[in-house]
Amino acid sequence: MSSFLDNTMVGEEKTSLRKRLSKSRENSEEKEDQRSPSKESLETPSNGRINLKQLMAKKIQLTAEAEELKPFFMKEVGSHFDDFVTSLIEKSASLDNGGCSITSFSVLEGESNHRAKDLRAPPEHGKIFVVRRSLLDELFEVDHIRTIYHMFIALLILFILSTLVVDYIDEGRLVLEFHLMSYAFGKLPVAMWTWWTMFLSTLAVPYFLFQRWARGYSRSSHPLVHSLFHCFLFMIFQIAVLGLGPTYVVLAYTLPPASRCIVILEQIRFIMKAHSFVRENVPRVLNSAKEKSKTIPIPTVNQYLYFLFAPTLIYRDNYPRTPTVRWGYVAMQFLQVFGCFFYVYYIFERLCAPLFRNIKQEPFSARVLVLCVFNSILPGVLMLLLIFFAFLHCWLNAFAEMLRFGDRMFYKDWWNSTSYSNYYRTWNVVVHDWLYYYAYKDFLWFFTKRFKSAAMLAVFAVSAVVHEYALAVILNFFYPVLFVLFMFFGMAFNFIVNDSRKRPIWNVMVWTSLFAGNGVILCFYSQEWYARQHCPLKNPTFLDYIRPRSWTCRYVF
Numbered sequence: 001m002s003s004f005l006d007n008t009m010v011g012e013e014k015t016s017l018r019k020r021l022s023k024s025r026e027n028s029e030e031k032e033d034q035r036s037p038s039k040e041s042l043e044t045p046s047n048g049r050i051n052l053k054q055l056m057a058k059k060i061q062l063t064a065e066a067e068e069l070k071p072f073f074m075k076e077v078g079s080h081f082d083d084f085v086t087s088l089i090e091k092s093a094s095l096d097n098g099g100c101s102i103t104s105f106s107v108l109e110g111e112s113n114h115r116a117k118d119l120r121a122p123p124e125h126g127k128i129f130v131v132r133r134s135l136l137d138e139l140f141e142v143d144h145i146r147t148i149y150h151m152f153i154a155l156l157i158l159f160i161l162s163t164l165v166v167d168y169i170d171e172g173r174l175v176l177e178f179h180l181m182s183y184a185f186g187k188l189p190v191a192m193w194t195w196w197t198m199f200l201s202t203l204a205v206p207y208f209l210f211q212r213w214a215r216g217y218s219r220s221s222h223p224l225v226h227s228l229f230h231c232f233l234f235m236i237f238q239i240a241v242l243g244l245g246p247t248y249v250v251l252a253y254t255l256p257p258a259s260r261c262i263v264i265l266e267q268i269r270f271i272m273k274a275h276s277f278v279r280e281n282v283p284r285v286l287n288s289a290k291e292k293s294k295t296i297p298i299p300t301v302n303q304y305l306y307f308l309f310a311p312t313l314i315y316r317d318n319y320p321r322t323p324t325v326r327w328g329y330v331a332m333q334f335l336q337v338f339g340c341f342f343y344v345y346y347i348f349e350r351l352c353a354p355l356f357r358n359i360k361q362e363p364f365s366a367r368v369l370v371l372c373v374f375n376s377i378l379p380g381v382l383m384l385l386l387i388f389f390a391f392l393h394c395w396l397n398a399f400a401e402m403l404r405f406g407d408r409m410f411y412k413d414w415w416n417s418t419s420y421s422n423y424y425r426t427w428n429v430v431v432h433d434w435l436y437y438y439a440y441k442d443f444l445w446f447f448t449k450r451f452k453s454a455a456m457l458a459v460f461a462v463s464a465v466v467h468e469y470a471l472a473v474i475l476n477f478f479y480p481v482l483f484v485l486f487m488f489f490g491m492a493f494n495f496i497v498n499d500s501r502k503r504p505i506w507n508v509m510v511w512t513s514l515f516a517g518n519g520v521i522l523c524f525y526s527q528e529w530y531a532r533q534h535c536p537l538k539n540p541t542f543l544d545y546i547r548p549r550s551w552t553c554r555y556v557f
Contacts, residue, residue, distance in 0.1 A: 089256070093147075121229060126280075127437065129314075130241070130320055131321075131406035131407065132408060133404070133408050134397055134411070135409075135413060136389075137397070152221060156343050159347070159349075159350055160351055163350060178345065181345050184256050184258035185259060186256040186259060187255050187259050191260075194263050198242060198245075198263075198266060198270050199308070201241055202242065202270040202273065202308065203308060205237050206234065206277055209230055209234050209237070209296055209299065210230075210281060210298070213230040213297050214281075214286075214298050215227065218289045218292075233260070236273075238275070240266060247264075249263065250473055251476075252471070257474055257475065260476075261474050268470065270308075273307065273313060276307075276313055276315045276438065277307065277315045280316070281315070284297040303317050309403060310399075310400075310405050311430065312405070320407060322401075325401060326401055329397075330401050330402055333397050333398035333401070334398050337391075337394045337395055337398070338392045340386045340387075340389060340390035341390070344386055347379045347382055347383060348379075348404060351378065352376075355372070356530050372527060373523045376519040376522040376523040376526070380521065380522040381514070381518055382513075383518070384518050392430075393410070393411070409429055410428075411426060411427060412424040412426035418501050418502055419501050420510065422449075424490075424494065435463060438461055440455050440459050443458055460491050460494075461487065464487040465483070467483070468483040471525070475525060477532055477544060479528050481521060481525065485520065489517075493513065518548075524550075527550040528550045532553075534553070535553035
């Protein structure tokens with residue numbers, strides 16, 4: 001029945017397109033009859049010569065008609081292509097599942113089943129992984145889009161030349177020093193051995209706990225106590241080993257910002273990976289015990305090890321794979337990552353440092369704040385785009401290529417978003433999938449589906465707290481600007497500027513708010529950073545770490 005409806009809809013769309021094209025052709029023919037010379041006048045004269053003026057007029061007319069049809073045709077193609085691909089993927093999934101297309105937790109969505117907590121959907125009924133390229137890889141094959149990429153490279157070259165010229169004028173020589181870069185990545189060996197400790201513990205402890213629980217669950221006389229005991233041990237590992245351990249190392253060894261960023265982001269990634277591994281495999285063991293199967297579905301160590309490096313936060317025993325590794329492509333992605341690092345460095349050097357060095361001995365006021373925010377918008381937006389390109393495109397694609405990981409949809413066309421809800425779904429698909437399946441869907445499963453607003457609020461709260469935690473530890477001070485923007489303004493925009501907004505003006509509004517938000521974030525955190533560097537306290541208390549220093553500090557660079 002569904003295939004019949006799909007075919008009917010596709011047929012109606014084709015018929016509609018043909019009708020519109022024929023209507024446009026009829027209108028053009030009517031205009032031709034009114035304005036153009038008669039058909040007989042365009043025929044070749046008896047002497048065999050062609051009237052060039054009439055031929056050129058006809059050619060111009062045909063070109064104009066083609067230009068009129070082109071926007072309509074491209075709009076039709078763009079509006080139906082995504083729906084067609086999505087429908088194709090869903091049909092393929094339904095064939096793989098024996099003709100029954102089921103998404104994660106769909107078995108729980110009925111009114112009579114939403115309280116049946118023992119009917120968790122199997123992991124293969126969640127996110128569907130398919131072989132597909134990243135969107136920018138496809139867009140860069142279009143010359144018009146690749147030109148934008150070339151423009152960013154040209155801008156980087158100008159930043160480098162500007163820095164060299166200014167240094168030559170001020171110092172009388174070329175200064176090729178990277179003090180900011182070397183400071184940010186200081187004490188890198190400490191960050192590396194911390195990473196190795198986190199990796200080895202994540203590889204060993206969750207797998208060992210799950211394997212021990214799975215093998216003893218069906219044999220235990222008290223399976224509930226057995227499960228609660230292992231769940232408690234797993235939570236202790238997540239909180240104490242992966243949670244407090246790396247944070248203590250970062251603070252005790254006073255790592256610089258970039259080294260801290262490596263440790264904290266990897267800490268969050270390992271916590272999310274371990275949770276996904278346990279969350280996806282526990283229901284399989286429970287179903288196996290319920291069916292009294294002799295085979296216990298325990299993944300192999302190689303499958304878990306592959307997942308720890310795979311560019312996804314959703315565990316599967318197997319993923320779609322590409323046939324070969326393109327090492328040239330891998331090298332190009334890593335080269336672009338390093339290029340983005342230097343790009344960010346030159347943005348700080350040419351746009352940010354002069355801005356904050358020129359702040360005079362003025363008290364914190366609305367005037368200083370407004371000027372700082374507007375001057376921070378350009379570097380803030382550039383860094384937003386560079387972070388997106390370096391991590392979500394280049395870094396993840398490099399690891400996907402090395403691991404032959406087939407599904408490269410790490411992001412979608414977030415730049416076309418006309419609503420914040422769509423922006424949140426498409427900006428970072430990797431993290432969004434984890435939040436959707438393990439925070440939002442699990443919340444609805446536990447508290448029933450009537451609390452969708454509460455589930456959305458919980459997801460926003462978790463995301464805002466984790467983002468603010470990462471920034472607080474990386475920058476070594478608590479200044480909840482991002483939390484306020486994310487939790488209050490972001491949530492308000494999510495409900496106000498929702499998916500019902502489709503007009504282009506709403507895309508302009510989304511971009512305007514992104515520009516302003518990044519300017520606010522860069523301004524506030526940079527002011528606080530410089531204030532704490534130039535107005536240190538001899539014996540700071542705990543309140544000094546959470547009290548904004550930039551509001552009271554008057555400093556000179």
